[in-house]
Amino acid sequence: MDPVIVVGAGPVGLTLALALARYEVPVTVLDEAPQQPPGQEERRAARTVVLRPETAALLTRLGCVPDGGTRWTAWRTMRRRTVVARVPFAEPGEDEKPAERERDAPEGGPDGADDVVGAPAEPSPLHLPQHALVRELRLALEREADVRVAGDSRVTILQQDSAGVTVHTRGDNGTSWRGSYLVGCDGARSVVRKLLGARFPGRTAVERHAVAALRAELPWPGEAVLHRSPPRGGEVTARPLPGGVWRLDWLLPPDGALVTPDDLLARVHDALTVWCGDIPAYELLDTGVHAVHHRLARRWRSGRAFLAGDAAHLMGALGTQGLDEGLQDAENLAWKLALAWHHGASDALLDSYQAERRTAVAARLRAADRALQAVRCEGGWHAVRRTVVPGAVRGHDRLLAEGHLGRGALGALPVHARTPLAPAAPPAGSVLVGTEPGAQVADVPVTAPDGSCTGLRDRLGGDLLVVLVAPGTGVWERRHWMGAGLMPGLAAAVSALPMRAELLVTEDYPGAPAHTVLVVRPDGCLVAALSGVRPAELYACADAARGGAVAPAPPPARVAEPSGAAVPEEATANR
Known part of the structure; x- marks a missing residue:
């Protein structure tokens, strides 16, 4: 049987390829960029990823654990001059009990701890440079004999028939490729999505952020920091990285004004002065400005072709992590494609990917949009205190923490309550346990x-x-x-x-x-x-x-189509 074609060699495409390889499914990865050996990827210290504990565990199971990944130990919330509260989300050490934290917190009031709702002790998220993740994924894939990565291969034509998918590429590896299934993991400007004719509606430039990565000694090793009222503009967050490096993010005004290097340096100095008293010695490693978009593809499956990662969805306001969702896409789709590749699959199994993952991402986008209306509205924090955000707790700090930590309405793992892969009715003898059907099991x-x-x-x-x-x-x-x-x-x-x-x-x-x-x-x-x-x-x-019994496979039959034309939705197989 032909391999599965993965278009795009970013973190999502590489993770999907590695997961499929562990299911003994051969994979061909087509990447538009020239192929680089592991360790030669572009290194941007300010381009980082935050992964929920469950997503980090997925990488561990795949044998990909980036060295030096930092797991946060707590989340601090600051006003301009005062540490308001410490919201822990890791188990306290023997010398640091919850009672001691409560005693050290300042009193409530306008600048007090009443503004923050405490969080239960839970495993903390993983924060690491994206290039480190890509490097480890590439190294892991090099050990897989049935995975081929072809760089300089831009997809130009995509055709489907009842037995598989054919794509044509241009570039140094320009040729035709045959696959059993195809997954477009080729980013926000996905060529695969365009060839499939899948609409990608949503909102542009929901938020803008300035970013800086610097090496310095800050007062909170291993802790993330939310500064709610910095001297310049909206909130600033600081998140630790390996090697004493920190990523700082500033929310920018929505007017789209240019951020000059001098302005960015002034923001760095303001933050360091407030946090440390004086500007400590630091090394500026990388800077950037990025806009956050919220978009969701209408269709994630067309016959034997699928979308995943940024090709299917864009998010990122209020700390929500789009790459984490992309890796969840890969995990959800990998076992289903593996089952289909080895044993055949029903439409219910293949359709369940879109039903589950698109529903989950849509719910997260809706939660972020609701929270934005409260958090960013006129009146700021006081407006939040008067506003009940459906499906989330009140509080600017808690909303941001949920997005960054992967919890609550802005980040918690989804429950696939209406999945097509559930029995039509509760089976006889069903019992209620601490995990509801469709949710992630506890790690016992x-x-x-x-x-x-x-x-x-x-x-x-x-x-x-x-x-x-x-x-x-x-x-x-x-x-x-x-x-x-x-x-x-x-x-x-x-x-x-x-x-x-x-x-x-x-x-x-x-x-x-x-x-x-x-x-x-x-x-x-x-x-x-x-x-x-x-x-x-x-x-x-x-x-x-498994999606029910597998229908008998139809005999292979090529579908004649004009050169360069994408298969229209109504003509795709298995729909």
Whole structure:
């Protein structure tokens, strides 16, 4: 069978290619830019990415962990002269208990801690330079024999038929390429999106930011900082990077005025003076100005062609992280394309990518737009205090923190409540647990039949997972519990499922009674929780997760089309 074609060798395209390779799917990556060896990518210190813990865990499972990535330990909020509050989101150390934090916080009032709602201790996000992420992805791909990266290959023609996709490229590698499926990960100006005729409506220049990356010693090592009332203009944020480097972002006025180098240096000096008392020694590494756009493609799938990352959506206001969403696109699509490549796929499976991911991104964009109306309206912070933002908490600081940290309405992982890959009705024997169907499972310790012990999320990215909640199994040797109780019947039921599945055992799962059986998709979404061993219901859950039975493949047939013409939507296959 022909490889999957990935157009674009940015972080999203490379992550998708690596994920597909781990599913033993051959991949051809077509990149418009000349191919660079790992380590020779353009280095922009001010171009960085913030990844939610779950997204960072995806890269770890793929064997791509950029060295020196900084995980924030807390979020500080400042006014012009006063540290208002410290909103922690990592577990406190033994010498720093929550009570001590409360004692050190200033009193409430106009400039006090009443303006900030505390956040629970949770894993912190990962912040790293984008070029470091690209370098590690390229190095990981070099170890994959079935991945080919072709630089200087600009796609000019895209044609589909019932058996696959043909694209033509120009450049040093100009030729024709044949693939089973194609994914456009070629950025905001996506050629693939244009060839597919997918509309890309939205808002232009929602926000503008000036950015600087500098090496300096700031008073909060490992902590992100939100300065709500700096001397010049809107808020400024500072986020730590490896090697003592910081990224500073200033919200610019919406008038589009030019930011001169002198103006940017003045902003740097203002911030450092307020934070440190005097301007400390620093090294300015990189600067830039960028506009934030909010756009969402109407269609993410046309037959055998798909869109992902910036080709499908643009976001970034109030700290929301578009690249993180793009990597979530890659994880959602990879296992579905792998299932289709190895075993064939129903339309329900392939359509579920758009149904799930477009819905999730649309909800995040709506939440950001609602929050912007309150946060950026006349009256600023006081207007926020009077405004209830639907689906989010009140407070400028909390809204920004949610966007940067990947939590709340602006950033939390989605729940695919209406996914096509769920049983038509709750299966008999369904039970309620701490995770609702369609949400990401909790990362509890699990044991595999071979006796190996890992976290549940470490087992993602492979087969369907079937997890038995069996308290007490940890005190027994595997040779005892594998042949006792529910295990023999459950193992037989798992072996009869319509897609490959791995059987795991955990001693405890939030909200789950003993003998609960969890059915978990390869991307970590809970399909259902069942009470005991129910072979018929378990089969129905697995069948729903794969999108139902696969229709017989039609005989290959080429579709004659004019040279250079894209296939119209109504003529694409599998729709």
